[in-house]
Amino acid sequence: MEKCHSESETNLDSSVDASLNLQSRPDVQTCTYWKAAIIWEGMFDPRLYDEMHKMKGSSVALTVFAVGRYLDAYLHTFLNSAEQHFMVGLPVTYYVFTDMPEKVPNIKLSPLRSMKVIKVEKNSRWQDVSMMRMKSISDVIESDIRHHCTHVFCFDVDQVFTGRFGSEALGDSVALLHAHYYHLPKYFYTYDRNPNSKAYMETGDFYYHAAIFGGSWKNVKALTEACYQGIMEDKQNNVEALWHDESHLNKYMLLHKPSKVLSPEYCWDTSIGFRRDIQVTRLLWAPKYYDTLRTP
Ligand code: UDP
Numbered sequence: 293m294e295k296c297h298s299e300s301e302t303n304l305d306s307s308v309d310a311s312l313n314l315q316s317r318p319d320v321q322t323c324t325y326w327k328a329a330i331i332w333e334g335m336f337d338p339r340l341y342d343e344m345h346k347m348k349g350s351s352v353a354l355t356v357f358a359v360g361r362y363l364d365a366y367l368h369t370f371l372n373s374a375e376q377h378f379m380v381g382l383p384v385t386y387y388v389f390t391d392m393p394e395k396v397p398n399i400k401l402s403p404l405r406s407m408k409v410i411k412v413e414k415n416s417r418w419q420d421v422s423m424m425r426m427k428s429i430s431d432v433i434e435s436d437i438r439h440h441c442t443h444v445f446c447f448d449v450d451q452v453f454t455g456r457f458g459s460e461a462l463g464d465s466v467a468l469l470h471a472h473y474y475h476l477p478k479y480f481y482t483y484d485r486n487p488n489s490k491a492y493m494e495t496g497d498f499y500y501h502a503a504i505f506g507g508s509w510k511n512v513k514a515l516t517e518a519c520y521q522g523i524m525e526d527k528q529n530n531v532e533a534l535w536h537d538e539s540h541l542n543k544y545m546l547l548h549k550p551s552k553v554l555s556p557e558y559c560w561d562t563s564i565g566f567r568r569d570i571q572v573t574r575l576l577w578a579p580k581y582y583d584t585l586r587t588p
């Protein structure tokens with residue numbers, strides 16, 4: 293497994309993976325063809341990762357949006373569970389984006405952890421709420437995050453942490469394998485195949501899930517800016533990518549390969565049922581209530 297890291301000398305996080313001696317696993321793919329690690333349970337020593345990141349002074353911004361009815365439905369459980377499992381031991385700042393700052397639950401945070409609430413407008417279409425996250429994230433990285441945190445992780449709110457989601461997940465550019473597609477042939481991947489969209493792609497490496505992505509603040513800024521630009525160009529051309537921001541994220545990751553890939557342990561859907569390769573679940577999909585949550 294020592295070779296499963298980027299050869300680039302400037303890629304600090306990949307050199308961390310190399311020096312921490314990631315193990316392989318015989319039953320799953322643990323390395324991409326461009327030599328990024330795919331992180332599964334059993335491959336890493338959590339203590340070594342935590343020590344290394346403490347030594348390096350890593351600090352993490354977690355961004356999450358709770359706009360409209362999503363706030364009451366999910367935010368409290370999301371934040372409470374993040375306190376139990378997300379990057380425990382490292383400095384974490386939650387950036388909560390909402391149209392109702394006064395309704396953000398008052399959660400007791402552990403030492404080294406803080407929260408910033410950012411007011412955003414509520415777009416009337418849920419697709420726009422989802423897509424416009426790219427713009428808000430890139431703005432806040434520029435105005436705030438870049439001065440305080442080394443890394444950024446961006447999350448959907450409709451999920452619950454259930455196990456360690458730790459510093460092994462930190463990287464220069466991090467993408468997540470979608471739980472419903474990781475075992476399927478590429479033929480099934482739902483990329484945007486409309487040549488008029490900026491997200492257009494015929495085939496790619498994996499199908500990434502936009503519910504989680506991350507990286508150094510610099511890389512997440514570049515990613516969110518590029519996706520936002522693609523989304524706005526599509527609007528000018530009167531097209532919308534099949535899966536909105538997720539389609540643009542997949543296109544970006546095709547052109548800019550992630551330095552680390554997270555297995556679906558990091559965002560599992562229990563409705564899939566038992567899978568031998570899923571030995572732990574670190575984050576679970578919460579129930580979707582589209583009928584009530586997505587009506588304006
Ligand atoms: N979101 C929100 N309010 C909305 C729609 C979306 O806050 O009205 C945010 C929320 O963080 C949500 C994310 O955008 O998790 C993506 O939307 P959703 O989870 O419904 O998409 P899906 O997981 O079904 O692709």
Ligand code: MN
Pocket residue numbers: 448449450503
């Ligand atoms: Mn979601």
